[in-house]
Amino acid sequence: MNEYDYIIVGAGSAGCVLANRLSENPSNRVLLLEAGPEDKSIWMKIPAGATRVFAPGPTNWGYFTEPERHLRNRRVYWPRGRTLGGSSSINGMVYLRGHPEDYNEWARLGNTGWGWDDVMPYFKLSENQQHGESAMHGATGPLAVSDPAIDDEGSRLFIQSSVNAGLPFRRDLNDGVQEGVGRAQVTVRNGKRSSTSAAFLHPVRHRKNLHVVVEALVERVNVEGKRAKGVDYTKGGQRHTATARCEVILAGGVINSPQLLMLSGIGPAKHLQELGIQVQHDLCGVGANLQDHLYVYYIAECDKSISLNHQLAGARMYFQALKYFINRSGYLNIGAVQATAFPRVGLNADRPDVEISFRPMSLSISKKGAILLDKFPGINASCSLLRPRARGTIRLASPNPRDPARIHANYLDNAEDLHVMREGMRWIRKVFETRPLADFIQREVTPGALIKSDGEWENYIRDEAQSVYHPVGTCSMGADAKAVVDANLRVHGIAGLRVVDASVMPRVTSCNTNAPTIMIGEKGAAMILADQKAR
Known part of the structure; x- marks a missing residue:
C-alpha cells in the first residue's frame, strides 16, 4: 500500500489539478500528500470569508519575511494556504491570466512550449466560463469563472473616472489585450468559492486509485543514484515511507518546494553543507530568483452611498449573513x-x-495579518508593481522540516521599482480626483494630501508597502546554470522528480498568480502523461 506510480507533495492550486488529471487513468496509483487539514471551514466557501482565513492559523502557514532592508527593516506577512486547495482556498479569488508577453518571455528564456499561444489551451481546459465557450475561453472545465456577483456604485464610478482619465474600458481582461479598466472575473459560482480542491479534487476523491492523506508533513525526497525513489513523511507522530514507480512531483509552492529540495540534499552545496545536510546534487538555483508583487494602499473617505464599510460591520453583518444563507445574496458574495x-x-x-485594484470599502491590515474595516465610510485602491526587478531568496533556517524557511524578498532594492510604484500611486490619485468619482470623495485619508514630492511618496511606500501574496520563481525553469527545472518541469540532474507549481515561473506574471498556477498544473499533468505514454 506504500507503492504508487505518482506521489504528489502538496494539495494546492497545482497539486489538486495534478491529482485529478493523473488519476483519470485507473491504472495509475496516485498518492496526494498535504501538510494541512481538510478544507472544511465555512469561511473557505463564502467569498467574503477570505478575511477570516487570512491570518495565521491551522489552514494558513502564516509566514513572515526576514527584516526587509529597503522597507524600514519590517517583516512582511506572507499568508500561504495550508489545506486542501492550498492558497486557492484562502485567496481573493481573482481570475486573471496576465499579458501575452509574460509567457512569450518565458519561451524566449529557453522554455520552448510556454509562449502565450502554447499555454492558452491549458487555461481553457480548466475553465468553466460563465459566458460560455469562445476563442479565448473554455466552458467545460472544472474551475468556475464568473463575473463578480456584486455590481456596486463605487466600482462603476471608479471605472468611469479611469476611462475619463484616459484608460480604455475592457469588458474582458483575459483576452490578451490587458491595458484598460474593467471588472476582473472571480473563481466563484452560485455564491461559493471554486478552489482547486472544490473544483478538481473533491469530485474525484471516490477514485480507488487516488489516495489523499492530510496532515502529512513530507520531510524529504529519497534519492538513490541521482533518481528520486519516494518520500518520507510524518502523520500523527509516525513516520511513513512511500515509493514512486514513476515520479515524485513537488507542488508545495514557492516556499515549500525549494525547502523540501534543500532538505533532501538538492540545492546550493555550500548552504547545505553549512547546515550539515548531505549533498545529493549541487543545484545553485534552488531557492533563488524569488519575485513577488508589492502593493501599497490609497484610501479615501467618501459619501456613505458608495462605501460598504457600514454594511459589513456590526448588526448589519448579521443581516448580510442571513441573506447569504437564505438565497446566496448580499454582500458576503463580495471578493477581494x-x-x-x-x-x-x-x-x-x-x-x-x-x-x-479597487474596493468599495476601506480597511487596515495589522502586522499580524488581521483585517479591520475602517470606522468611517471609505473606499480604497491599491497599486501593485507587476514586473519587479528585485530578486530574493528562500533559504533553510535549519535541517528541521518543521522550522519555517527564511524568506528574503529583497523588495525595492532598485530605483526602477520604486519609480513605478510612485507613479502608480499618482495615477490612483489622479483618478480619484477625476469626475464622476471625485464628486463623492470627501478627503484623501492615506497617504494624505500633503504627500506630493517624489521623496515623500517614496518614504510613504517604504513605510507602508506589503506583499500582494504572489511569490514565484524559486525553482525556475530554463536551460541556464541557475535553472532548477527544464521546460518539461523535470529537476535538472535528478531523474523521476518534477516541480509543478508557481515556483517554476522564471518571471512573475503581470497579474494575480492563481490562474497561471492552475494552468501550470494542467500543462504539467499533460507533460507527465505524455512521458508515461512514450515510456
Missing part, C-alpha cells in the same frame, strides 16, 4: 477586488506595469 485597472505609468513602458 471589484474593479481592476492596468495602466502604463513607468518610463517608456511598452505594456501595463502596475495593477490597480
Whole structure:
C-alpha cells in the first residue's frame, strides 16, 4: 500500500489539478500528500470569508519575511494556504491570466512550449466560463469563472473616472489585450468559492486509485543514484515511507518546494553543507530568483452611498449573513477586488506595469495579518508593481522540516521599482480626483494630501508597502546554470522528480498568480502523461 506510480507533495492550486488529471487513468496509483487539514471551514466557501482565513492559523502557514532592508527593516506577512486547495482556498479569488508577453518571455528564456499561444489551451481546459465557450475561453472545465456577483456604485464610478482619465474600458481582461479598466472575473459560482480542491479534487476523491492523506508533513525526497525513489513523511507522530514507480512531483509552492529540495540534499552545496545536510546534487538555483508583487494602499473617505464599510460591520453583518444563507445574496458574495485597472505609468513602458485594484470599502491590515474595516465610510485602491526587478531568496533556517524557511524578498532594492510604484500611486490619485468619482470623495485619508514630492511618496511606500501574496520563481525553469527545472518541469540532474507549481515561473506574471498556477498544473499533468505514454 506504500507503492504508487505518482506521489504528489502538496494539495494546492497545482497539486489538486495534478491529482485529478493523473488519476483519470485507473491504472495509475496516485498518492496526494498535504501538510494541512481538510478544507472544511465555512469561511473557505463564502467569498467574503477570505478575511477570516487570512491570518495565521491551522489552514494558513502564516509566514513572515526576514527584516526587509529597503522597507524600514519590517517583516512582511506572507499568508500561504495550508489545506486542501492550498492558497486557492484562502485567496481573493481573482481570475486573471496576465499579458501575452509574460509567457512569450518565458519561451524566449529557453522554455520552448510556454509562449502565450502554447499555454492558452491549458487555461481553457480548466475553465468553466460563465459566458460560455469562445476563442479565448473554455466552458467545460472544472474551475468556475464568473463575473463578480456584486455590481456596486463605487466600482462603476471608479471605472468611469479611469476611462475619463484616459484608460480604455475592457469588458474582458483575459483576452490578451490587458491595458484598460474593467471588472476582473472571480473563481466563484452560485455564491461559493471554486478552489482547486472544490473544483478538481473533491469530485474525484471516490477514485480507488487516488489516495489523499492530510496532515502529512513530507520531510524529504529519497534519492538513490541521482533518481528520486519516494518520500518520507510524518502523520500523527509516525513516520511513513512511500515509493514512486514513476515520479515524485513537488507542488508545495514557492516556499515549500525549494525547502523540501534543500532538505533532501538538492540545492546550493555550500548552504547545505553549512547546515550539515548531505549533498545529493549541487543545484545553485534552488531557492533563488524569488519575485513577488508589492502593493501599497490609497484610501479615501467618501459619501456613505458608495462605501460598504457600514454594511459589513456590526448588526448589519448579521443581516448580510442571513441573506447569504437564505438565497446566496448580499454582500458576503463580495471578493477581494471589484474593479481592476492596468495602466502604463513607468518610463517608456511598452505594456501595463502596475495593477490597480479597487474596493468599495476601506480597511487596515495589522502586522499580524488581521483585517479591520475602517470606522468611517471609505473606499480604497491599491497599486501593485507587476514586473519587479528585485530578486530574493528562500533559504533553510535549519535541517528541521518543521522550522519555517527564511524568506528574503529583497523588495525595492532598485530605483526602477520604486519609480513605478510612485507613479502608480499618482495615477490612483489622479483618478480619484477625476469626475464622476471625485464628486463623492470627501478627503484623501492615506497617504494624505500633503504627500506630493517624489521623496515623500517614496518614504510613504517604504513605510507602508506589503506583499500582494504572489511569490514565484524559486525553482525556475530554463536551460541556464541557475535553472532548477527544464521546460518539461523535470529537476535538472535528478531523474523521476518534477516541480509543478508557481515556483517554476522564471518571471512573475503581470497579474494575480492563481490562474497561471492552475494552468501550470494542467500543462504539467499533460507533460507527465505524455512521458508515461512514450515510456
